[in-house]
Amino acid sequence: MTAEMGCEQVRELAPELALGIAEGEERDAALRHLDGCGGCRQLVSELSSVGDELLQLAPVHDPPAGFESRVLAGLTEPPRRRSIQPLTRRWQWLAIAAAAVVLAATLSAGSVLLATAGDRRLAASYQAVLSQGQGAYFVAAPLQGTRGRVGTVFGYQGQPSWVMVTLQSSIREEGRFQVQVVTRDGRYLSLGDAVLGGAKGTWGGQLPVDLSAVHELRFMGSDGRPTLTATFATANPWD
């Protein structure tokens, strides 16, 4: 945790706070200060109004023909779950079990290559799990929040590919997120909604693309910005 900020420091950072571009620990310290300082809150509020007004100076354009109808059609449907089916309860348990087995294998980094009986058994176990879903590999990545790691995302490359999120029990507040995949070629795919936190410690779903195409998994808050993210550093760690 960074040192506490005084009014002078927070006022310096106020424009960036108001525009939502302040970063990291500096932002966290400033937000803690704002909790107890009405004067600084007022300044940030006034600067936020400037940001709102500036957005209204953007050029006005006619949308493509039929836009209004398409929007209204979308509003009459139940919330979208585009391109993904949530895992059933049975699949969730299978995913957790598979994650546990494979995590044990992957935690022994390099173990597959070592000529020991224990490691060979682990490798065999890993292969057995993968073969159940015609998979090639299994990966895990840290799920990061604004204040550090909050959980783990497991990714399974197979037919189909899927992801499973486990949250640390310390996340007590339940939140609703829109889940988004950023692919390695720069596309953004919606995975529908997820509820995480509190009693909801896991979430999982089938991917609309192969796991090797996934660069990042994002959980977006109600303001449309990523709240939790997990990055898969390489397409296939075993290549």
Next chain:
Amino acid sequence: MEVRSKQQSPRAAVPVGPLEAVGVAVVRKLSDESLLVGLGSGDPDAAADFVRRFQRRVFGLTFSILRDRAAAEEAAQESFLRAWRHASTYDPRRGTVAGWLLTIARNVSINMLPTRRFDPVDPELIVALEARRPHQDRIAAQVVDSELLREPLARLPGNQRRALVLAVFYGFTAREISELDGVPLGTVKTRIRSAMLKLRSQLRVSDDR
């Protein structure tokens, strides 16, 4: 939330005037807040009015950021969908409906910008495009507030205006602007702060009148 707590139909929010009392149809323009309440409560007429009122501004903003009509339409649709889903979270004490909706549209658009392929357009283009334009679809009070900023924005030094536009419209952090433009982080922070404080003073002057 004040607006939601009343739980009233947006239609019911319109007082009946003397002409309507004698059966004469009078076209009244509902407030943005009333339309948002109607949108959130599933009133199809209010939803249609809401989309009709804001679609040009929402699409204009998403197109300014994404510079691609198909992507801009997707972002604009997503923005209205989020407004519908999260209408109950709107707090009138924290800003106008237009500001709230355009902030959603901005954030949706920024999240659709692939960072590795992002080639920022000249941000001053936005200002140039806005030199003079009619505001047929804005209610008077909103025109006044944003219009008050147009001239002081144009008067800002170019480097301050660029930093501000990159931050406001494209969501660039000071660090990202620093890397993009090759200037020290402290300089970028100063530019953003100076620009914002000048514009704030302009709005405060108008409030004091």
